[in-house]
Amino acid sequence: MKIALVGYGKMGHMIEACAKAAGHDVVATVDVVAKDATNLVAAGDYAAVADAVKKSGAEGVIEFSHPTAVMGNLNALIPLGIPVVVGTTGWGDKEAEIEALCAKSNGTAMRSSNFSIGVNMFYKIVEEAAKIMAEYSDYDVAVWEAHHNQKADSPSGTALEVARRVMAGNKTKTEMVFDAFHERPKANQLHVSSTRVGFVPGTHTVFFDSPADEIEVTHRARSREGFAKGSVVALEKLSAKLKSGELKSGALYGMSDLF
Ligand SMILES: NC(=O)c1ccc[n+]([C@@H]2O[C@H](COP(=O)([O-])OP(=O)(O)OC[C@H]3O[C@@H](n4cnc5c(N)ncnc54)[C@H](O)[C@@H]3O)[C@@H](O)[C@H]2O)c1
Missing domain, CATH: 3.30.360.10 (Dihydrodipicolinate Reductase; domain 2)
Incomplete structure (x- = not known):
């Protein structure tokens, strides 16, 4: 699967290693400060985040960024129509907003505050x-x-x-x-x-x-590996269930919908 990573910090790097080990292609890494990211965008420029992901040809996104950036990222990424797995925490009070966005744009997201x-x-x-x-x-x-x-x-x-x-x-x-x-x-x-x-x-x-x-x-937790592996498996499962029709697009899902 072609995967884009939004947020290329401690988790982003670990997810890249796990995704590659599982045979996936990491086609874009998007960040606002990480110099080794394939796409460095200005902080707050969420359109540029979405643009980088779109141009990469990614079939799915994994987002582990920052509580102050996650809503901007999700608002830009969900309408792209590819599944978005979200690991960033600290936005639980805004879930209804993201549910409404998924329904309105027919986009699909899955979030968990802990993928282990x-x-x-x-x-x-x-x-x-x-x-x-x-x-x-x-x-x-x-x-x-x-x-x-x-x-x-x-x-x-x-x-x-x-x-x-x-x-x-x-x-x-x-x-x-x-x-x-x-x-x-x-x-x-x-x-x-x-x-x-x-x-x-x-x-x-x-x-x-x-x-x-x-x-x-x-x-x-002994390391971040459990979270990283779990987020890759979540994207694999979300994508497979959308393709098989077991899950419908236009919704925000959680761990219990996938496992
Ligand atoms: N759900 C889980 O299982 C789980 C596990 C570990 C960490 N987390 C959460 O994941 C998030 C990231 O954790 P981390 O340890 O990788 O943090 P980190 O600080 O090492 O990395 C975050 C990266 O996101 C980047 N970033 C900030 N705004 C951005 C934007 N608009 N677009 C793209 N990149 C942006 C930062 O520059 C940074 O490189 C935190 O919210 C953390 O609590 C969740």
């Missing part, structure tokens, strides 16, 4: 654990995550999904509260906290805490 297969299993484990622990009122629950100090958004998109899964399992938690939280949490509040340090590729922990003991459920 292990994390997607971790989501299921967390939801089930929260459900079991919710039967014992002695156990409180909280979510913590750590990432490298270059990460722009906080809490991570993955931590927000982990928190949603905790709340799906434990209905007594109805509100998320975040980091600088200088009061006693109310019984219905789920505390989600973040640490930014060094080179951590991504660690997520759910704490279940009672007067007698503590249970920790942790997912610790």
Whole structure:
């Protein structure tokens, strides 16, 4: 498959290696600062991003850029009509806008705040654990995550999904509260906290805490490779399902639609 990469930073480089190892052609790498990208465009010039992708003849796009750029990129890329896989985090509140754009332009996108297969299993484990622990009122629950100090958004998109899964399992938690939280949490509040340090590729922990003991459920990524491989597999599957008619164009999909 001919693939264009929009955002050629740490993830873009890793995705290029994984895509090539899987036998794909990386026909364009588009970035605003990376000097080794095939297409260097001015920051904010989203038409130039789309133009570079179109001219490359790409059959699919993988977008891992920056929370401040992702909406501009998606608005320019989705109307091209080739499938767009989005890994950039920090835009969850604007999903409805992208759904509407897909429907209006008959374009197709797929997003996940975490493409690692292990994390997607971790989501299921967390939801089930929260459900079991919710039967014992002695156990409180909280979510913590750590990432490298270059990460722009906080809490991570993955931590927000982990928190949603905790709340799906434990209905007594109805509100998320975040980091600088200088009061006693109310019984219905789920505390989600973040640490930014060094080179951590991504660690997520759910704490279940009672007067007698503590249970920790942790997912610790070892490298970015799991995310990169997952995004390539996601584009392969999205493209195949669109071709077979199993999925229709004009929609925004998630991991559960593909795997
Ligand atoms: N979904 C997942 O599984 C997953 C995994 C890891 C990282 N991420 C997310 O992916 C994003 C990128 O992560 P990274 O570690 O590669 O960051 P990075 O800072 O190393 O790279 C981002 C690149 O995007 C470029 N960029 C910024 N605006 C652009 C634009 N308009 N067009 C093209 N390129 C642009 C930057 O110049 C930079 O080179 C972040 O939001 C991160 O949280 C998601």
